[in-house]
Amino acid sequence: MPAHAFICPNRSQVPIEDCLKQCQQPMRCMFLPTLRSIAASLNRNLEGASVTELISGTRETYLKKMTNYTVDPQTVLYALHGSAVHTLHEQHTAGNMLSEIRLKDAVTSGKFDLYGQILDADEGVLGDLKVTSSYKIMKALGRYKVDVPTGQYYVSGKKKGQMKYSKEWRDDGVRGVGDWSIQLNYYRILLEQQGLAVNRMVIQALCRDSSLRMAAERGIDQAVYLIPIRRIRDEWILRYMQKKAENLKTALAERRLPSRCSSKERWHDRKCKDYCQVAEHCPYGKVLKITASEVKQERPPA
Ligand code: SF4
Numbered sequence: 001m002p003a004h005a006f007i008c009p010n011r012s013q014v015p016i017e018d019c020l021k022q023c024q025q026p027m028r029c030m031f032l033p034t035l036r037s038i039a040a041s042l043n044r045n046l047e048g049a050s051v052t053e054l055i056s057g058t059r060e061t062y063l064k065k066m067t068n069y070t071v072d073p074q075t076v077l078y079a080l081h082g083s084a085v086h087t088l089h090e091q092h093t094a095g096n097m098l099s100e101i102r103l104k105d106a107v108t109s110g111k112f113d114l115y116g117q118i119l120d121a122d123e124g125v126l127g128d129l130k131v132t133s134s135y136k137i138m139k140a141l142g143r144y145k146v147d148v149p150t151g152q153y154y155v156s157g158k159k160k161g162q163m164k165y166s167k168e169w170r171d172d173g174v175r176g177v178g179d180w181s182i183q184l185n186y187y188r189i190l191l192e193q194q195g196l197a198v199n200r201m202v203i204q205a206l207c208r209d210s211s212l213r214m215a216a217e218r219g220i221d222q223a224v225y226l227i228p229i230r231r232i233r234d235e236w237i238l239r240y241m242q243k244k245a246e247n248l249k250t251a252l253a254e255r256r257l258p259s260r261c262s263s264k265e266r267w268h269d270r271k272c273k274d275y276c277q278v279a280e281h282c283p284y285g286k287v288l289k290i291t292a293s294e295v296k297q298e299r300p301p302a
């Protein structure tokens with residue numbers, strides 16, 4: 001039971017098929033092709049579970065497969081950015097490379113973006129395209145700011161006599177690439193199962209907000225970054241994904257709601273409040289959403 005209805009700007013719900021046939025309001029809230037693309041991006045694979053579905057919280061994936069959920073088209077447009085970038089690349093992959101092939105094993109299936117000679121002479125590069133925020137790129141690069149003493153002192157004011165510091169960027173912090181790393185490593189395993197050697201894994205991250213001041217404040221001054229992904233031991237990845245696949249399979253067979261997504265999977269509640277499409281069907285998400293809307297109502301006008 002995938003997403004079945006769109007939410008119109010006036011909050012009424014309309015079955016997706018009906019919306020695509022004929023808008024139920026005086027005028028469409030966006031172009032018809034845009035709505036068609038959104039509808040296509042929502043088509044869920046109800047049989048088995050893909051690598052990306054297994055990486056998400058088990059409860060979220062379970063609810064997406066078991067409930068008729070509604071989607072506000074305005075809130076899922078970001079998914080089209082990624083699809084658009086994939087489509088652009090698909091048209092230009094002639095040469096010594098493969099792209100967008102779905103591979104399967106006994107646990108799951110996954111469609112890698114690019115594989116082959118995509119960066120240099122190395123024919124075994126697995127590439128993945130991401131369209132993401134400057135915040136996520138900053139974290140993925142392990143970039144952080146430090147105070148560096150300038151050797152100069154304040155000569156007046158409250159700080160008189162104190163050392164002056166300047167901010168400098170460092171790139172040697174902990175790299176926040178957890179889910180990306182699991183995803184690419186699983187695609188690597190799927191390729192290797194087909195006898196294709198993967199020598200390197202690289203993410204090409206396109207920054208959504210690269211021209212904004214916020215991105216510059218995060219030390220992100222390029223539109224595109226290449227982020228290398230390290231190899232994780234096959235045993236660890238396979239054990240992790242097998243466990244998640246088993247948990248989901250059992251929950252679906254028993255029609256039992258899995259325990260709530262982990263704190264990391266639910267982005268420390270941010271996803272439940274604003275981004276989870278099935279939050280309305282999740283007891284935890286529902287409570288968080290009600291509490292968030294009550295806090296908003298109680299807040300005095302600015
Ligand atoms: S086009 Fe927009 S306003 Fe019209 S029915 Fe669809 S979702 Fe509602």
Ligand code: SF4
Binds near residue numbers: 059265273277
């Ligand atoms: S609302 Fe939160 S806990 Fe519930 S399914 Fe969504 S992400 Fe998971």
